[in-house]
Amino acid sequence: MITAHFPSGYVTGRAFAHSGPVLWAAMLGGFLPDLDLIWFYFIDDRAFHHHHYWVHIPAFWAVLALVTFPILKAFKPTWCRAAVAFFAAILVHMCLDSVAGGVKWLWPFSDEFFQLVTVPAAQSHWILNFVLHPVFFLEITIWATALFLWRQSRSSKTA
Numbered sequence: 234m235i236t237a238h239f240p241s242g243y244v245t246g247r248a249f250a251h252s253g254p255v256l257w258a259a260m261l262g263g264f265l266p267d268l269d270l271i272w273f274y275f276i277d278d279r280a281f282h283h284h285h286y287w288v289h290i291p292a293f294w295a296v297l298a299l300v301t302f303p304i305l306k307a308f309k310p311t312w313c314r315a316a317v318a319f320f321a322a323i324l325v326h327m328c329l330d331s332v333a334g335g336v337k338w339l340w341p342f343s344d345e346f347f348q349l350v351t352v353p354a355a356q357s358h359w360i361l362n363f364v365l366h367p368v369f370f371l372e373i374t375i376w377a378t379a380l381f382l383w384r385q386s387r388s389s390k391t392a
């Protein structure tokens with residue numbers, strides 16, 4: 234997934250709320266794992282595929298969720314809905330990255346990457362490989378869905 238994580242967070246968030254902190258939590262969860270690209274480009278100088286980093290490991294988020302929810306339930310129960318939206322968006326991010334990018338769903342039991350589609354390196358640049366592959370239609374669909382939902386919410390506010 235190249236461009237559609239942020240709108241996928243919005244689409245995920247709309248399943249929980251139409252606006253406010255719950256929606257923003259989902260939008261944050263939608264793109265947060267890809268902030269590892271900063272480390273990937275500026276620290277590791279692209280030495281490893283960024284899906285090796287812990288923010289792209291589902292087990293990391295599962296453990297974080299298992300720690301977070303009891304704490305929130307005890308001290309900030311009103312934040313639980315936002316946390317659910319956030320972790321749901323993280324899960325959607327991992328699923329979308331599994332379409333063509335590969336995710337270590339079974340780590341720590343296996344280091345194998347799981348992906349549905351292998352995009353062949355047929356073009357001069359890796360971005361062109363994805364943009365010209367049918368899998369990019371999924372990104373366009375996510376953007377279209379997010380824009381539709383956003384316009385729908387704006388028109389319902391003005392009506």
Ligand SMILES: [Zn+2]
Nearest residue numbers: 266267326330
């Ligand atoms: Zn990602």
